[in-house]
């Protein structure tokens with residue numbers, strides 16, 4: 001099957017702030033008939049990519065992980081290349097194996113440059129059409145996140161559909177306030193309140209942000225307002241590499257800061273991803289008190305904690321998710337995604353130097 005300008009492949013951009021439920025939604029969606037033959041492009045932020053391991057694809061799903069940085073900053077070229085090559089790369093017997101594309105951005109991505117790529121790359125424009133932008137908003141944290149993070153504001157402003165996730169964690173009154181706030185930012189977007197990623201796939205299809213020729217003027221105006229022609233600023237960033245005193249013998253992932261525009265750990269001068277790999281099984285009680293201490297010390301600047309853990313005494317991996325100050329219940333996966341059974345943790349922080357994380361670890365060791 002070929003894609004032509006008369007039959008371009010629909011693309012859904014799935015965005016939403018850190019921990020707002022994008023992967024949970026995707027995991028549910030790909031099990032529905034309207035969404036099974038899809039190519040999922042997952043963009044990881046941070047040196048250790050965990051998202052594609054937490055996404056459980058079906059047999060019919062093709063998955064590509066773009067893990068060399070944040071889509072909006074450093075890997076737009078990768079996205080363009082991936083989409084250009086996808087129709088032949090994911091084909092069997094001359095038949096393309098996917099009917100639509102879902103791009104899951106990092107929680108920090110500014111969607112505007114990604115849209116710009118989709119709309120202007122001369123090889124992509126005839127092959128793909130933007131079907132819609134879906135933005136997840138955490139019903140429990142949404143209001144505070146909009147106040148503090150301009151990325152979340154942009155993700156909201158450009159959505160066709162706003163999915164208010166985790167409704168089970170939000171008070172009715174604050175949900176109503178959030179809905180009002182979202183409507184003020186983006187009155188044109190439909191709002192749906194969901195729980196545990198449950199929504200009919202049909203609701204996400206055919207949002208028709210743009211005509212197939214990509215000329216809808218309000219989007220172009222929006223892009224004009226948001227696209228920053230300046231390249232990202234360069235700054236000094238250094239990572240310590242090697243063992244540190246901590247929970248257990250621990251290898252600290254990382255490398256000396258170089259070529260920051262390609263640094264997968266850096267979103268801007270303030271937001272950094274810190275990755276840690278722990279070689280030996282974790283003592284759960286000790287780890288939990290370490291986490292409590294870190295959250296107490298780092299407060300709101302600890303944006304996201306994600307990890308796949310090898311807990312002493314457990315055969316299966318345990319996945320943990322912290323979203324700002326809320327720690328979601330940990331989940332045991334059925335099996336390790338690959339042979340590497342080391343624990344891996346990613347912390348996404350604002351204005352918290354790596355040394356502080358390390359010093360907390362030293363303090364509790």
Ligand SMILES: Nc1nc2c(ncn2[C@@H]2O[C@H](COP(=O)(O)OP(=O)(O)OP(=O)(O)O)[C@@H](O)[C@H]2O)c(=O)[nH]1
Nearest residue numbers: 017018019020021022023024107166195196321328
């Ligand atoms: N209580 C509750 N938890 C939810 C719901 N949806 C998602 N979660 C939890 O929220 C946490 C983060 O969800 P993810 O789906 O990983 O969020 P994400 O947007 O993909 O996260 P990033 O990729 O880090 O930006 C996980 O622990 C989920 O289980 C919900 O409706 N209710």
